Amino acid sequence: MDDRQTFLVSGMYVINNCLVVPVNEEVDDNYIKGLGKAILEQVETTGIRGVLINVSAIKILDSYSFSILRDFAKAIALLGANSVFVGFQPGVASSLVDFDIGLEGICTVITLEDGFEILNPPVTDPEQSEEMGSKTSESEFSDPKQSEATTDE
Amino acid sequence: MNKIVEDISFELSQPSDTAQVIYSARHMLAQIGFDEVQQCLIATAVSELSTNIIRYATPGTVTLRIIHDVDRTGFEIIAVDQGPGIKNIQKALEENYSTGNGLGLGLSSVKRIMDAFEIRCEPGQGTCIITRKWME
Numbered sequence: 001m002d003d004r005q006t007f008l009v010s011g012m013y014v015i016n017n018c019l020v021v022p023v024n025e026e027v028d029d030n031y032i033k034g035l036g037k038a039i040l041e042q043v044e045t046t047g048i049r050g051v052l053i054n055v056s057a058i059k060i061l062d063s064y065s066f067s068i069l070r071d072f073a074k075a076i077a078l079l080g081a082n083s084v085f086v087g088f089q090p091g092v093a094s095s096l097v098d099f100d101i102g103l104e105g106i107c108t109v110i111t112l113e114d115g116f117e118i119l120n121p122p123v124t125d126p127e128q129s130e131e132m133g134s135k136t137s138e139s140e141f142s143d144p145k146q147s148e149a150t151t152d153e
Numbered sequence: 154m155n156k157i158v159e160d161i162s163f164e165l166s167q168p169s170d171t172a173q174v175i176y177s178a179r180h181m182l183a184q185i186g187f188d189e190v191q192q193c194l195i196a197t198a199v200s201e202l203s204t205n206i207i208r209y210a211t212p213g214t215v216t217l218r219i220i221h222d223v224d225r226t227g228f229e230i231i232a233v234d235q236g237p238g239i240k241n242i243q244k245a246l247e248e249n250y251s252t253g254n255g256l257g258l259g260l261s262s263v264k265r266i267m268d269a270f271e272i273r274c275e276p277g278q279g280t281c282i283i284t285r286k287w288m289e
Binding site: 026028029030031059060061062063064065067089090091092094095098099100101 | 168169171172175179189190192193194196197200201204207208257259262265266
């Protein structure tokens with residue numbers, strides 16, 4: 001099954017059940033607000049549980065734009081998905097620290113691979129989910145130990 | 154009185170205008186001889202001042218200069234607008250991003266990372282910010 005779907009909007013694509021969002025080098029207010037909206041729409045429509053926001057192209061990031069990116073993570077979380085920022089550049093990281101901006105609440109990695117590993121999202125294939133669902137309900141009423149094992153998976 | 158070696162001004166009226174200011178700033182900073190980390194830091198200061206104009210006081214002008222003073226070279230940013238001004242400059246300069254409160258102007262951070270920082274403003278008559286960083 002080809003799980004790579006490309007969305008024309010903002011160049012986002014789904015791979016390994018994660019939404020990968022490339023962010024442009026130049027981040028102005030109009031762009032970033034539009035991007036945030038597009039991400040949330042995709043998360044809601046596709047039911048994807050992991051979002052990788054690729055910021056490796058950004059060389060200069062002002063504090064307000066960073067706070068918008070940080071807010072993306074919060075909004076994505078409200079939709080029940082996890083997010084990871086990929087590839088903050090050293091200059092950006094150093095400036096954000098020097099600008100004394102609150103950096104809590106965001107998850108960052110260096111490569112997309114690391115990001116996929118962290119997100120490790122559950123399968124969202126409807127057929128598979130149905131099977132798993134019925135498996136769980138059968139075992140619930142038969143053997144409590146068996147149902148524990150299923151949920152651990 | 155500093156000697157102006159190079160001087161370039163940008164009119165800012167829409168978000169996409171900030172990109173060329175930042176690009177030019179990085180180019181000038183590299184010319185002066187600032188290292189990559191310093192270039193990013195000072196260009197971020199340029200970005201803060203430019204985006205403030207776009208968000209709160211458009212249109213405005215940002216001027217970037219390479220300046221000389223006796224035996225040192227530096228980078229000067231002059232951000233001018235005809236916007237509403239800042240009612241409480243003291244508060245704007247004291248704010249701390251870590252608390253999550255404040256005006257969101259980044260001015261206290263710009264002031265901290267630059268060597269010199271002046272702000273002149275009359276409420277309702279615009280703001281003028283001049284800031285400098287000298288090459289060590």
